[in-house]
Amino acid sequence: MDAPSLKPESLAAQALGWVDETTRAISPPLHASTTFIRDTDNQYRTGRAYARADNPAFDQAEQLIARLEGGAQGALFASGMAAATAVFQALAPGDHVLAPKVMYWSLRNWLLNFATQWGLRVESIDMTDPASVRAALKPGQTRLVWIETPANPLWSVTDIAATAALAHAAGARVAVDSTVATPVLTRPLALGADLVMHAATKYLNGHSDLIAGVLVTRADDAFWQRVKTLRVQLGATLGSFEAWLLLRGLRTLYLRVRCASASAQRIAEHFARHPHVEAVLYPGLPGAPGHAVAARQMQGGFGGMLSIRAQGGEAAAIATAAHVALWKRATSLGGTESLIEHRASVEGAGTPAPPDLLRLSVGIEDADDLIADLEQALARAHR
Numbered sequence: 001m002d003a004p005s006l007k008p009e010s011l012a013a014q015a016l017g018w019v020d021e022t023t024r025a026i027s028p029p030l031h032a033s034t035t036f037i038r039d040t041d042n043q044y045r046t047g048r049a050y051a052r053a054d055n056p057a058f059d060q061a062e063q064l065i066a067r068l069e070g071g072a073q074g075a076l077f078a079s080g081m082a083a084a085t086a087v088f089q090a091l092a093p094g095d096h097v098l099a100p101k102v103m104y105w106s107l108r109n110w111l112l113n114f115a116t117q118w119g120l121r122v123e124s125i126d127m128t129d130p131a132s133v134r135a136a137l138k139p140g141q142t143r144l145v146w147i148e149t150p151a152n153p154l155w156s157v158t159d160i161a162a163t164a165a166l167a168h169a170a171g172a173r174v175a176v177d178s179t180v181a182t183p184v185l186t187r188p189l190a191l192g193a194d195l196v197m198h199a200a201t202k203y204l205n206g207h208s209d210l211i212a213g214v215l216v217t218r219a220d221d222a223f224w225q226r227v228k229t230l231r232v233q234l235g236a237t238l239g240s241f242e243a244w245l246l247l248r249g250l251r252t253l254y255l256r257v258r259c260a261s262a263s264a265q266r267i268a269e270h271f272a273r274h275p276h277v278e279a280v281l282y283p284g285l286p287g288a289p290g291h292a293v294a295a296r297q298m299q300g301g302f303g304g305m306l307s308i309r310a311q312g313g314e315a316a317a318i319a320t321a322a323h324v325a326l327w328k329r330a331t332s333l334g335g336t337e338s339l340i341e342h343r344a345s346v347e348g349a350g351t352p353a354p355p356d357l358l359r360l361s362v363g364i365e366d367a368d369d370l371i372a373d374l375e376q377a378l379a380r381a382h383r
């Protein structure tokens, strides 16, 4: 069934077509065991000894995500942050890394505080500008270039292929936080990236009911083995039930992401010409700064994330969020339900989010319902 020619939609819907050998079950058993029997000759022929290192509950989700991304191997982590920080901690103190100025705020805070104290030389640049990347790369010293595209919370777009070519010429690895794009819309490894990271908490699971992360590597090399060893040694291990739930969520990934992207495009176009809206930030709008690159790099949509800058500044933005009924006022993204949040309130000092910015995660509700609810909230906020 797992023929190489099958489309990713088919692979995801059937979780690679796996059927349990013993019971013929289509949905996998939930493996909770922390430990595994050693053979009488003192070997571990199953390759599993202890569940911090080897958990059969991970196998199918790791294999499916690796396949969808076109990578050699995947590894699940306890969270998106655990996956991302494992990549940086697999480097050596003194290594130079490039990170975007606009990126997931919690990882930016970790890089600028913990990682620099630990000895990484972290340089934050405008990753959307290849000239800035070229100028900042230090051949032989820069070991990693971290890309996030589209990037929180402005949805700025980085050209993965162009950036990877520059990084590789300088001897640096490229990792892409592809949480927002998902393999449905972008396949960073095919564009030259070495590693892909996802907060599986978001679209991959898609139901706002677990925290998980995943990395996929293009090559099973020494750096990847270091990353996997760190997962075990730092104990950044996902729980069995979370892995089981994640596989269930993955089966509907393509439907959910395409629906959210189509609705986000409609919502962006609708509010781009609205008297109570200053600006809509969405790479799917022809006037958006990253539109041309996004149109090349993303297939079948521009994702379910957009931001709206309210006319009337911070107070109007917060009042709009206060008046929604269908949208849920909450952080996070990538679930079936649409979420709205005043982003500067979440990120605090140092945020690139302007004070009038509302971040929207579009779910899979009816797009007209979502538009109508936002319309009435904007109207009430501007009364």
Ligand SMILES: *Cc1c(COP(=O)(O)O)cnc(C)c1O
Pocket (backbone or CB within 6 Å): 079, 080, 081, 082, 104, 107, 148, 152, 177, 179, 180, 199, 200, 201, 202, 211, 212, 213, 333
């Ligand atoms: C949520 C998120 C993360 C962090 O993932 P957690 O599972 O919350 O640790 C990283 N990057 C992006 C783009 C995210 O949205």
